[in-house]
Amino acid sequence: MSPARTDHDARRRDVSEAVWQVLAEHGFAGLTLRAVAAAMGASTGLVTHYFAGKRELIAHALDILEVRTQQRPRLKAPAIGLPTLRTHMLNILPLTSEGAAMNRIWVGSWDVALSDPALFTAQATRYERIRAGLCAAIEDAQRLGELPARADAQRLATTALSFTHGLVVQALFAPERFPAEHQIELVDGFLVTLRRSAG
Template structure:
């Protein structure tokens, strides 16, 4: 009797293995064989679902965006006020955990490698657009409408800078140091103890 395979689960496993390979080896180490080896299988395990690396990276992008929506909803449910939701989002944007660091290493390695040339740009545009959308929605109750875009820009650039610093020097950037930067920025922007804008 043939064994039942959950194809959606298998696709998630392949994507997780791809992210792990990117984090550990960068784009030069990314291949179907590397992903299959990480999973303990043959390359056909991967190519059955993703015939090209572009298809695989597209799925990494799609799964990331869906997963992020679920994670942000969960984080939002844990805060009672707009500032708490914003702080949770900013905490999520910096790699305060080992998993967060691995995901950011994979993202930066993918960006720096540009393995798919200009086509890779779509991945980063999608990720950045989604994150900016989260920031925008989390700021609407905290800052005047005319300040939202400027504040999104400052928060995005700062969190990206923290991410790069952590990836470059992981031993120097504890979760506490990362959050001190986030909290300092919120304070500088006048949001640290800000009531909603109503």
């Protein structure tokens, strides 16, 4: 690899770290080319070498957020079926300070994604993937007899994700009322209700 290519890759990593720093401190509302340049101690011109405008910057920020979300420490499911569904739901919630920070950024991304068709599509696809993961766990639970086989797995997955995201919003706005242990209790209660309603 040529030195020039190595320098370019290193600089792009520096830009990505600066984008993440701005996101973590100011959210999408504060994400601008100038803010990223300031975080790097560089000129705005250097940042525009990587991003033609605000939309490209936001798209890159969403990519970084997705990668960071996947790489953060996660709970491991002890078994397939309902334990996996429970673990998926818990891994979405703001149970730690890092999880809360990540969720604040995700919630902040909704506004920009809703206002841009391409970003909207990317976010919609992401939520389809999450629902698919929940649905797979539910189908395993049905095969194991933990949930009735006649229940609509996709509908249950949508219900589970709706509950989880609603809990995320409440926990972010009232963290003192929704500490980690209470969020976990609510998820366990939801799963009990899910089994009853699905039956």
